[in-house]
Amino acid sequence: MAEICCDVATGAEAATKEPCEASSRAARRRRIEMRRFRFVAGAEAMAPAEESRKKRPRAEGAASNPEGSASDGTVGSGSSGDMSGDPPRAAGSIEEERAHEGSRFGMISVCGRRREMEDAVSIRADFVRGGRFDFFGVFDGHGCSHVAMSCKDRMHEVVGEEIERLREGAPSPTQGGWREAMERSFSRMDAEVQGPGQGSGSRNPRCRCELQTRKCDAVGSTAVVAVVGPTRIVVANCGDSRAVLCRNGVPVPLSSDHKPDRPDELQRIQAAGGRVIYWDGARVLGVLAMSRAIGDSYLKPFVTSEPEVTVTERTEGDDYLILASDGLWDVVSNEMACDVVRTCLRGRGGGAANGERELGSDRACADAALLLTKLALARQSADNISVLVVDLRKRDL
């Protein structure tokens, strides 16, 4: 279930620094090469993690990361770089040494008090050819984990293709263009998880479906996706995971949860001929406690995969973005979450060794994600908890 972390943002300035290691260029390159395989967030010792991994057999093969750009694990942090040309995703290139304008982030995803892990988090820095966009996604599966895992594996590729297509037509797309691109992406992703021949279930040891095919139609996932570009943040959401922007110290939700009892959603479901039944909370046909999701073909058209999209122009006052599954939002308010992140980021990253501010910032994002996760656990969250914090502040190097 859990990797400690495999965090390699493309062209990434990575999060941590072994305190005892000299900060020479060669040493850094060596570290970055190591990170292509595994990475531990925070500046703590690697050894015990390595050791315990050797002792336990590993079931999930997220160890090597062919694209070198995913964060694949439970704990991670890092930053995306400013790769101006085509992104040949060679981690450890000289590009590492350059100044970056990309996003810095930290994330944690844990099973928590549930007995099944169905959350998945995807971080793909610089994921669009010829453009500076970072992809962040949180997927909270239900029924089984394989739809969430498919979204983690594929959503950024689908969104990337749609953005490339969009930018071919118009180098600086309109808000409507973005909206359509995201809607098309979600619709394609939805078709993929329901289509035949998707049986990569064997790659996913978490999949509990007996035959491990994608035919189980009672399986789905929420999806909240943020595409962070130089001037805009595009958030597409279906389901009850959430994206919150902190702007000038105030939380601004960039998505609105799709609950069956949200008045407009209730109306949409009823207009389509469906019913919302209160059975341990409002549920579509008495079954699903959210009104939109990827997958769940048996509840179509009442449950739709069509996302709600917000396009937000970035401003100087944007501090950070929080993406999380309902394991966090069920027990922590937007305000509380923003307070926690703000306090963690305050004065950071001045805390890092050698005054490397960006390192401190990544660490602060990881700290914020950790503290929010621990707070959710402390407040008896009964669900899987995934928290992703992206620092949007301008870097003053």
Added chain:
Amino acid sequence: MKCFTSCYEDWVRKQEWDLTYLLAAASTSAAASAEQTAADAELRVVVEKSLRLYEEYAEQRCALAPADGPAFFCPAWCSAFENSVLWMGGCRPTLFIRLLYSLSGAALDARLHDFLNNGGDDGTDRLSAELLRGEKSMLGLSARQLGLVDELHGHTLREEGRLTAKMATVQEDVADRPLLSAARVHRKITSSSAAAAAAYAASSSSWGNDGDVAAAIKSCAEEMAGLLVEADRLRVATARALLTEILGPKQAVELLVAAKQLHLSIHKSSKQRDTDLCCGGGGGNVDGAVF
């Protein structure tokens, strides 16, 4: 049965001693804050000793299991409440992780309040170290530790699931060969229920060949003994990984103390509950009626 019970009672006594010992070690270590590394090393010894006790207990059970595997699955030496929360003759291995999450959350909200309201950066730094990188207490569980705990959690859940499935098979096998065929060997199907009742009354041997049934039960019992040993191994391995590989010595002592207090107080209270229900105020009162 006697040696089974005394094995458990011995373990409970050891738990009590060990708890006293752990609490003493924890307070000594808290006092000796100057020599932090030495104090930590001492605590590690204490934790190791505690783990050794647990391992010895598992070894004793392993030695006793072949004699009577099923006895461990509904032990006469435990209370009804304890038995009803039992998994494979002991606690669920994931219970250690749940306990850890509960401990790490205790007091977090209050400390976080200080953290958020502390204007001075010095205070914030101190608090953030306490909340995020403090190996001194469970409260300060770090990102690396949480990642490792989650990894261990996943592994333990899978192993629990694997053993649970095996146990289900053993339980379902009861209605299959060889037990079923042995049980039915002399049973005559008769058209009249009166005749059947008469046959039942006539001789117990008409229910089956006692020797064969006993042999079939024995083979089931052996499988259960094997499962008990596997489950104990998983419990010990989970505890060892948490206490020595993931947690710092202070955190490990904190977890051990909580685990022992939980076990001992549940054992004592629920035993008392059994006594009360059995002979005490039972019968007339409302509680008695409910249970």
